[in-house]
Structures are given as structure tokens and as C-alpha cells.
Amino acid sequence: MKLTARDITLAALFAALMAIGANITSFIVIGGVPITLTTFFSILSGLILGSRLGAISMTVYALIGLAGAPVFSQFFGGPAIILRPTFGFILSNILVAYVAGKVIEKKSTKSAFIMAALLGMAVNYAFGTNWMYAAYKYWFEAPDSFSYALAWLWMVPPLPKDIIFSILAGGLAYRIRNKIYKPKNMHGKSIA
Numbered sequence: 500m501k502l503t504a505r506d507i508t509l510a511a512l513f514a515a516l517m518a519i520g521a522n523i524t525s526f527i528v529i530g531g532v533p534i535t536l537t538t539f540f541s542i543l544s545g546l547i548l549g550s551r552l553g554a555i556s557m558t559v560y561a562l563i564g565l566a567g568a569p570v571f572s573q574f575f576g577g578p579a580i581i582l583r584p585t586f587g588f589i590l591s592n593i594l595v596a597y598v599a600g601k602v603i604e605k606k607s608t609k610s611a612f613i614m615a616a617l618l619g620m621a622v623n624y625a626f627g628t629n630w631m632y633a634a635y636k637y638w639f640e641a642p643d644s645f646s647y648a649l650a651w652l653w654m655v656p657p658l659p660k661d662i663i664f665s666i667l668a669g670g671l672a673y674r675i676r677n678k679i680y681k682p683k684n685m686h687g688k689s690i691a
Contacts, residue, residue: 506552513544513556514563517592518570529656533572533585539664541592542599542619546612546672550600557592564589584639587630594626595619609673616669620661628654 502510520536527534545553560570569576571589580586602615632650635641 502552502555509548510552510556510559513540513548513553514560514570516540517544517557517560518563518568521570521572522574528573529653534657534660535572536664537572537588537592538595538620538623538661539668541595541623542616542665542668543672545596545599545601545619546603546615546668547675548596548600550597550604553596553600554593557596561589561593582634582638584631584634585627587634588623588627590630591623591626595623598622603672603676607673607676609670612673612676613666613669616665616672617662620665624654624658624661 517537517540520540521533523536524534541553541557544556547553548556564570564576564580565578567577571580572585575583580589596619599615599619602618603611605611628650631653632647635645635650
């Protein structure tokens, strides 16, 4: 895939939006999970930029943070994030963008955008929560009372926010893709 100057600019823009979304509300922490807008922006990147460029933009965001820039929630950065239980959510953003983008590349109706957004959110929760559970169970010393059900219970408070923002991302991306920006494939033809 050959990246144009426009592609690079858009990928950088979404990486920057992720950094803002990771920190705008991250002072709110429930069960060790900061409440952020990263799900919204990772979904939006996939829906607007497409599966490949959306995933690239989220990879750029992750690499910037791993290199030490304080772009992760609570202004954290550096390779030590790998050892934190919430690192799975950072990785899942790449997958979220790819999955959401792939869905709308096949069908680009408004309902497909909303379904892709909700599917992206489900991917984020499944990957991130399972990583968090494994982290607490295997390399953090979780109390004996910690269970898989408790890990999922911690995800209940941000769920309504993420459902609402996922639906908003789907609707917003649909309007942007159909009115302002049509991504192109590697042969220069518009996709979806």
C-alpha cells in the first residue's frame, strides 16, 4: 500500500485525536480502568480512513506512546505501559479500526456504519478486558477474590458511554465519508 501525503496527514491527525481522547477524561478511573474516548476515536479512524489506514493511524499512536511520548491515558508513555493491565486496550485500538473499516468497505449504508461501530466497540471490550484479566491473574498479584466476572463488572460503568459514542461515531463517519472524504484504494479508486 503506497501512502500519499494526504494519507500520512490523516493518519497523524487520528493519532493526535487518540492522544486527546485518551486524556480528556482519564482522571476518572473505575476498577483500574481509566474512562477515555479512545474507543470513539479508534472506531472513527477505521470508519473514515478505512481498515488499513485506520489501523496504521492507531499503530502510529501506539508507537508514539511506546517511544515515550505521554499520549496514553493519564499522560503516560513509554515501554513500561506493556506491563500495565490496560495495555490490551491500546493494542485493541488497532484491531478496532481495522475491523470497523473492513465492515464498511463491504457495505456502506448508514446502518452498516453503526453496526461496524458497535462491532468495533465489542472487539475493544473483548480484547481489552481479556488482556486485563490475564494481566491481573498472571503478572499482577490480584487478590484471591478477583475473578473473570469481576473484570467484566469493571467494564459496566463505561459501557453506556461507549455504546452512545459508538453510535455517534457511526453516524458522524457516515456523514463525513459521504459528504467530505472518500478514501481511495491503492489504485486511486474510491472505496465504500
